[in-house]
Amino acid sequence: MIKMYTTTWCPDCHAAKRALTSKGLAFEEINIEQDDSAAQYVMSVNGGKRSVPTLVHGDTAASLSGFRPQKLDAFLAQAGL
Numbered sequence: 001m002i003k004m005y006t007t008t009w010c011p012d013c014h015a016a017k018r019a020l021t022s023k024g025l026a027f028e029e030i031n032i033e034q035d036d037s038a039a040q041y042v043m044s045v046n047g048g049k050r051s052v053p054t055l056v057h058g059d060t061a062a063s064l065s066g067f068r069p070q071k072l073d074a075f076l077a078q079a080g081l
Contacts, residue, residue: 002027002081005042005054012067013053019072025081027055057081 002020004027006013020027032039032050042054051063055072057079064071 001057002079003030003056004028005030005032005038005056006052007031007033010052012065015067016053016055016064016072019067019069023076025076 002025004013004016004020006017006029008031017027017029030038032042032052039050042050042052045056045061046054046063049063051065053064053067055062055064055075057075060075060079062071062075062078064075
C-alpha cells in the first residue's frame with residue numbers, strides 16, 4: 001500500500017489524493033502535523049524539508065510538492081505500480 005504523508009492545509013495533498021482515488025489506488029494517509037516521527041521521516045527523505053505530499057511505496061519515496069499528474073505517474077512507475 002502507498003503511504004502518503006500530508007498536512008490538512010496542503011492543496012497538492014488534496015490533488016494527489018483525488019488522483020490516486022481516480023486511479024483506484026489505495027493509500028494510507030499520515031498527517032505530519034499530528035505525528036512528529038512522520039514529520040522527521042519526511043524531512044529525512046526530502047533533504048531536510050517538510051515537503052508534502054510525500055508518497056512512499058516499499059523503498060521508493062518521492063515528494064509530489066508542486067503536484068502534477070506527471071509526477072504521480074513517474075512515482076508509480078518507479079514504485080512498480
